[in-house]
Amino acid sequence: MKHTISVLVENHAGVLARVAGLFARRAYNIDSLAVGVTADENVSRITIVADGDDYTLEQILKQLNKLIDVIKVRAFSETELLTRELVLVKVNCTPAQRAELISIAKITEAKISDISINTITLELSDYSNKIKTFEELLRPYGIKEIVRTGTVAIQRGSASLTI
Amino acid sequence: MSENTMTVAKAMVECLKAEGVKHVFGYPGAAICPFYDELITSGIEHILVRHEVNAGHEASGYARITGRAGVCVATSGPGALNLITAIATAYMDSIPIVAITGQVNSDQIGRDVFQEADITGSAEPFVKHSYIVKDPASICDVIKKAFYIAETGRPGPVLIDVPMDVQLMETEFMYPETVEIRSYKPTTEGNKLQIKRVADTISKAQRPVICAGGGVFLSDAKQGLAELAHRCDIPVINTMMGISNMDMSDPLYFGMIGMHGVKAANHAVKNCDLLILLGARMGDRAVVAIRNNKKMQVVHIDIDPAEIGKNLDVNTPVVGDIRRILCQLLEIIPEMKHTDWVNELDGVRKQTASVPAAKEGTVCPKSFIEELNRQLPKDSIIVADVGQNQIWTANNIRLTEGRFMTAGGMGTMGYSLPAAIGAKKATPERTVIAMCGDGSLQMQFMELATAIQHNINVKIIVFVNSALGMVRELQEKIYERETAVDLTGSPRFDIIAEAYGIKAENITDISQAEAAISNMLASEKPYLLQVFVDREERTII
Secondary structure, eight states: OEEEEEEEEEOOTTHHHHHHHHHHHTTOEEEEEEEEEOSSTTEEEEEEEEEOOHHHHHHHHHHHHHSTTEEEEEEEOGGGEEEEEEEEEEEEOOGGGHHHHHHHHHHHTOEEEEEOSSEEEEEEEEOHHHHHHHHHHHGGGOEEEEEEOOOEEEESTTOOOOO | OOTTEEEHHHHHHHHHHHTTOOEEEEOOOGGGHHHHHHHTTSSOEEEEOSSHHHHHHHHHHHHHHHSSOEEEEEOTTHHHHHHHHHHHHHHHTTOOEEEEEEEOOGGGTTSOOTTOOOHHHHHGGGOSEEEEOOOGGGHHHHHHHHHHHHHSSSOOEEEEEEEHHHHHSEEEOOOOSSOOOTTOOOOOSOOHHHHHHHHHHHHHOSSEEEEEOTHHHHTTOHHHHHHHHHHHTOOEEEOGGGTTSSOTTSTTEEEEOSTTOOHHHHHHHHHOSEEEEESOOOOHHHHTTTTTOOSOEEEEEESOGGGTTTSSOOSEEEESOHHHHHHHHHHHOOOOOOHHHHHHHHHHHHTOOOOOOOOTTOOOHHHHHHHHHHHSOTTOEEEEOSSHHHHHHHHHOOOSSOEEEEOTTTOOTTOHHHHHHHHHHHOTTSOEEEEEEHHHHTTTTTHHHHHHHTTOOOEEEEEEOSBOHHHHHHHHHHTSSOOSOBOTTOOOHHHHHHHTTOEEEEESSGGGHHHHHHHHHHOSSOEEEEEEOOTTOOSOO
């Protein structure tokens, strides 16, 4: 089962290594990981999507809590969260194909971020499954390169994760 | 410049003094020389080890007795790396140590210069926390936090890595009085509702048993444990880390559980209806006896919430400091009796088979330890190494007010002599004995020099069977032949000891044990006793 875990940590050098190292040495699987500073510049937020049963999730949360630099840890259920990933896709695109690709971009609400004689680079921010579909749509044209971030997540509604 | 302006190296020493540190165990090298140059005039005694790993083990032995963090020091690169096994050993056994390492100059970090190693990175899986000090102004704060983190909550090792150029920079010495770490707030008080539940569960049980682990020592809860056991008439058994946290002559005490434990203790966990785990993390070797008992309830009291439910499903968890929780529990729990259950266990205990006579020229380790029990001062400290010697000692030593210790979690060979040296340094008035095998002695006998140089009166008992006995036993059971466990080529340890100026005696028959033990205990200097044991002698006697 997939779990999305938000971790608030001290914004120090080496903290990410500690968190990632913990997952590696205790054999927890990470599907995706994203890090960025929060509104408080002394605090970073790590969003981890991990795979495991309930026992593993409980251990992940408890072990993360033991790291001295970890201020707060929370796991969320899917329904509680608004999740986003960002993807940049460079697709082969002859001048004749431009109209088609522009129309895909329009339907999927992707942005055209760059264009050249024989390629087009599209940018999409959405949840994981939508990005998968987007990739499928572009595959027939020939994807030259694809760059994807990890998932970031925020609670729906007025609730927020703060220190 | 105020009078508090000084080098970071001097500030480090001043911080140790402010923490009340009296002894540090270490080995110098270029990158830690600025610190050593200040240490020498500080009044803190430095014990020069003969290999850095032993600095860590000595700090660990010292910490187990004082209850405060032991301090070990090493230089950058290989010196620091040699500490890692000791740091990991302390981590597994939750022993507070503060390890200080020199590092190459900060502008050279990452360039693979001479004696450079990423020690904070390499030690990360085995430390509670670590620091690399790049800002000279942070040194006092870092050291204060290091001791606080090492000693509070579930104790453990903390590493402080200080580049050589930083040691030479100037800073203001101001040792903080308090520590505030927003992300680290260990729970000490137990949840009242949970404690009430524990009391109710105990009241309903017919066949309760307390399994007490190393956490009882760490939280100084021996008295509370004995009080609970007596008031509620509950048998007590130990994990290996917990041995001697209960007076072993107490009628309610039934020995060590697990793969290498005793019958009565394993019978207790297999047949109980309530298991109360007290500061025991239930390692895999302890848990084997329990898996088949499906009808028991489990109460787990531990300071580390991550241990609860990790290896064993728990019905009633209580997180907090064991001593505090026992006080809270003793306020509400009534007296009770479990006479039939205690008698049943007593019956199992009495079933012990008679020990067969040892082969000529050898001594039965069980009989030897029984003689040792007769002569040991009450408050003796026994440090068992790893292997057959460890199990023989764990299952046969009888301590009443004494202390048993061993590298229970990591099973690190070569632990006993350095840990004994550390323990003796912490409490010079008590008898301290390292019990090891001829395999483990050869991983540590360089420390005989440390004992002699610093006049540390430790005793060493070595069981000699010319084999790595426990591995051999396992090989024969599973692979039906032995491989690479024969210790032919080992020296005569009595001559080795004499080369260090240490008196030694050999015994090859149990009739010599009484006099030999008496000579050893009477000596005011380090002493080595070689006990020749039959190669066929099994771990469980």
